[in-house]
Amino acid sequence: MKTLVSAIALLVGSNIVAMAADQTLKFKVVTFYVGEKDGESHLVGVAISPDGPIGTKDFYDKSGANGTSTGHSTYYFHDGSLAVNYSTTQTGTETGAHVVGKYQIISGTGAYQGATGTGSFEGDWGDKSPLKGAGLYDGELDIKTPGM
Numbered sequence: 001m002k003t004l005v006s007a008i009a010l011l012v013g014s015n016i017v018a019m020a021a022d023q024t025l026k027f028k029v030v031t032f033y034v035g036e037k038d039g040e041s042h043l044v045g046v047a048i049s050p051d052g053p054i055g056t057k058d059f060y061d062k063s064g065a066n067g068t069s070t071g072h073s074t075y076y077f078h079d080g081s082l083a084v085n086y087s088t089t090q091t092g093t094e095t096g097a098h099v100v101g102k103y104q105i106i107s108g109t110g111a112y113q114g115a116t117g118t119g120s121f122e123g124d125w126g127d128k129s130p131l132k133g134a135g136l137y138d139g140e141l142d143i144k145t146p147g148m
Contacts, residue, residue, distance in 0.1 A: 021143075021144075021145045022142070022143065022144050022145075023142075023143050024140060024141070024142050024143070025049060025140065025141045025143060026049065026050065026138075026139070026140045027047045027048055027049040027050075027054060027138075027139050027140075027141075028047065028048050028136065028137065028138060028139070029045055029046070029047045029048075029056070029121065029123070029135070029136070029137040029138075029139050030045050030046055030047075030048075030131060030134055030135065030136055030137075031043045031044070031045035031059060031125070031134060031135040031137070032044055032045060032133070032134050032135075033125075037060070039062065040060045040061060040062045040071075041060070041061040041062070041063070042058065042059070042060060043058070043059040043060075043061065043135070044056070044057075044058060044059070045059065045134075045135070047075060047139065054075055054076065054077055055075075055076045056073060056074065056075050056076065057073075057074045057076060058073065058074065059071055059072070059073040060072050060073070061088075067089055067090040067091060067097070068087065068088065068089055068090075069087070069088045069090070070085070070086065070087050070088075071085070071086050071087075071088070072084070072085050072086070073086065075141075077110075077111075077112070079110050079111040079112075080108055080109045080110020080111040080112040080113065081108065081109045081110065081112065082105055082107075082108045082112050082115055082141065082143065083105070083106050083107045083108070084103045084104060084105050084106060084119070084141070085103070085104045085106055086101050086102060086103050086104070086121070087101060087102055088100065088101035088102075089101075092124075092126070092128055093127075095126050095127045096124065096125060096126025096127035096128035096129065097124065097125060097126065097128055098122075098123075098124050098128055099121075099122065099123060099124065099125065099135070099137065100120075100121075100122045101120065101121045101122070101137075102118065102119070102120050103117075103118055103119035103120065103121065103139075103141060104118055105117040105118065105119070105141065105143065108143075108145070111145070112143065112145055113145070114145060114146045115143050115144065115145050116144050117141060117142045117143045117144045118141075118142055119139065119140050119141035119142055120139070120140055121137045121138060121139035121140070122137060122138055123135060123136050123137030123138055124136060124137075
């Protein structure tokens with residue numbers, strides 16, 4: 001009986017570990033400025049990963065001192081979504097800049113329920129971008145999801 005109970009506990013434990021996942025998602029992000037809302041810049045865009053598109057809903061970006069900003073965005077995947085906060089540093093002018101940013105994953109839904117993690121992005125917007133009138137960035141999210 002002890003052997004059976006131990007085997008069941010081991011089987012259940014191994015399934016929980018198998019459900020926990022760490023993954024790195026690399027993608028390109030294209031953003032478009034659409035206006036101001038509540039003192040924040042409002043942008044929309046899309047992220048594209050090597051295996052297909054990832055829709056993004058909205059970005060909100062609030063400018064800080066010395067070329068810094070903070071913001072929030074939500075990435076929608078076919079199997080769930082991730083909400084992230086980010087911080088950036090920009091170098092450039094009022095018409096275009098190079099941006100380096102860091103992500104902090106704050107929540108997830110679906111396959112990303114309970115997700116945490118970090119990430120980064122880097123690229124250009126405005127007249128610094130190869131896509132005139134849009135931002136173009138390389139991004140990466142290191143996603144950690146708990147076992148269920």
